[in-house]
Amino acid sequence: GLENNEFCMWITAEPLNAEDAERQLKKKVKDLEDYIKKGQIEILDYSQWYTRSGRFDSERVLRAWVEKEQKALEKGFDGLRLTGNTFWLEKKDWENFKNYEAVINSVIGNYRMLAICTYCLDKCTASEIMDVVSNHQFAVIKREGKWEIIESAEHRETVEALRESEEKYRTLAESSLTGIFIQQDGRYVFVNDRFAEIHGYRPEDLVGKEYRALIHPDERERVVQIVSKRLEEKEVTRCYEMRRLKKDGETIWCEMMARRVGYLGKPAIMGNIVDITDRKNMEAQQLFAGKILERINQKGERLDIIRDVLRLIKQSTGFEAVGIRLREGDDFPYFTVNGFSDEFVKAENYLCARDESGKQVYDSQGNPLLECMCGNVLSGRTDPALPFFTEGGSFWTNSTTTLLASTSEQERQGRTRNHCNKAGYESVALIPLRSSDQVVGLLQLNDTRWGQFTPEMICFFEGIGASIGIALARIKAEEEAKNLAKFPSENPFPVLRIAKDGTILYSNNAGLALLSKWERQVGEAAPHDWCQLIGDVLYSNRNKIIEAKYGKRIISFVLAPVAKAGYVNVYGRDVTKQKKAEQALQKARDELEKKVRQRTAELSQTVDALQKEVRERTLAQQALQQSEARLRDAQRIAHIGNWDWDIVNNQLWWSDEIYRIFGLRPQEFDTTYEVFLSHVHPDDREFVKQSVNEALYERKPYNMDHRIVRPDGTERIVYEQAEVI
DSSP states (O other), X not given: OTTTTOEEEEEEOTTOOHHHHHHHHHHHSTTHHHHHHHTOEEEEEGGGTTTTTSSOOHHHHHHHHHHHHHHHXXXXXXXXXXXXXXXXXOHHHHHHHHHHHHHHHHHGGGSSEEEEEEOOGGGOOHHHHHHHHHTSSEEEEEETTEEEEEEOHHHHHHHHHHHHHHHHHHHHHHTOSSEEEEEETTEEEEEOHHHHHHHTOOHHHHTTSBGGGGBOTTTHHHHHHHHHHHHTTOOOOSEEEEEEEOTTSOEEEEEEEEEEEEETTEEEEEEEEEEOHHHHHHHHHHHHHHHHHHHHTSOSXXXXXXXXXXXXXXXXXXXXXXXXXXXXXXXXXXXXXXXXXXXXXXXXXXXXXXXXXXXXXXXXXSOBOBOHHHHHHHHTOOOTTSTTBOTTSOEEESOHHHHHHHXXXXXXXXXXXXXXXXXXXXXXXXXXEEETTEEEEEEEEEESSSOOOOHHHHHXXXXXXXXXXXXXXHHHHHHHHHHHHTXXXXXXXXXXXXXXXXXXXXXXXXXXXXHHHHTOOTTSBOOHHHHHHHHHHHHHTSOEEEEEEETTEEEEEEEEEETTTTEEEEEEEEOHHHHHHHHHHHHHHHHHHHHHHHHHHHHHHHHHHHHHHHHHHHHHHHHHHHHHHHHHHHHHHHTOOOEEEETTTTEEEEOHHHHHHTTOOTTSSOBOHHHHHHHBOHHHHHHHHHHHHHHHHHTOOEEEEEEEEOTTSOEEEEEEEEOOO
């Protein structure tokens, strides 16, 4: 006990008193005086401890042992080791002392305490010897000069049952698919193989290790508070998620379930954990893909959209530099970048190869020859048999240094400039942006750190790249159509004006082909179904969109009524490519969803219950996003917006399309009724105010046509319909 930093007590009895005991002990224990001065040993006569009050009080003695143990721990000792001589016992005290021994034997296991009691065999009867043995785990008896161990039968049975139970529990724990642990005093005292495997250790390396060492620094304070509350038996969640650290420093996500238990006589935490890193990554990818798809399907300038997409990619992945190349003539310069230096962009911007005289070089098919690995991906010069190319036509490496040292220019499909490697970028991925069968651009992901990519990540970004490519093609087509719509006579698509009675009042050159199919001319009546359609649109006084197939082309018509004038303007647009692009986008989304379902199915074997909640939440979120997107698209296509006016608080909410109708950027500022009136044509303002006031006082719906003035000074005629609620 002295050697192991334990506080030691010896309660003596005749024929040995405290002074005699100290004298004899000095002969056996080196430096005993130092231990006494240190306060690590105390020797008392039985009258100073057992019978201090003149009689043996078992409750007082038991409390005194506990107090001694607590004070020893407070002084920095590791526990209490005691021995007491019982030669002082008389027959009248035996029954009381026997009960005391039974109690202390059951209580002592809850404290850092070890006790040895000494009895005089010559003074004990056979029944008293049986009492001693039954009240202790074992007894040591000296007879005829030999020491013998007598073990309590009850204790032996208990130990055997405990051993069998522990063996069964250990077998179950070791074969468990989840990580199981027990932590006590801030350290692991037991871990199973799966727990160690999750963290990249051997089980023996973790026993004795501080539990906080495996928790991510950003999570430690929260987890320590949970552990403290659980040990104090306060109300705290049993199941929670956290980030943890593997031996190599990698961050993983785990779900933990834990509870307070008793272990070796002291409070401890026992729990199990499941590695949910794959599930968390999948959730993050779904959320990330949703944000990308939402942004690229919003209205706006192409540059703003692409900048937002790169910002989302950089924020979600942590990659140091990202960029997008788009076609410009024969070349594919950077359209916009995030994280690349100006020097790097200047050196890598253009890809077209040139000869010594500066003339552009073309391949055998007459296509411009694009240099470097970016040129390989954009030109389709990839070989999926090589590990750094994919079936989808992408290039990726986790170490440009290793790649350049282990491959030839021929394997790399031509000469590479190696600017990425010279700039310190080790992890590089080049993802083609596709629209149908055409490559319209390239997504570049760079990082100076090694090992940033996995095959699954590249496959995911190929799906994202397809969505971006299709969206870019759509945006470009919309910009071209918007420019052409300003000049009907130059518009390559049909533009017609048809009167209320069905008479064709106007057609541009492109519309003449449609009239020819109808076998009609300007001034004649449109086909019967169109006449009926014109009447319906004028009656509803709302825009209507229809699609019609002419040969292999699909034409979308927007029928815009001008009710006061009694005619309908018809704007046609060839949407054949857009339809194909939408089909390709849907196919890409279906592929992404298929991969998500496959991966989710694999994970569900272990975390079915958790996945169910995630799937329901994700589906609900997707449904909400899809519903909102459809509403926005419908309003955008039909040029119809909606608004709500909180009259009491004078707060006016406009949908995105209302802003566009008024020539404003969507949601760029909060609106009020006064702001709305300021955009109404001055000559129509009084009429609008009067119509609104009548509707408010009479609590009835209203509809009207009036003019608005856009910020650029242009005038527009709008149709407005509202009701008081």
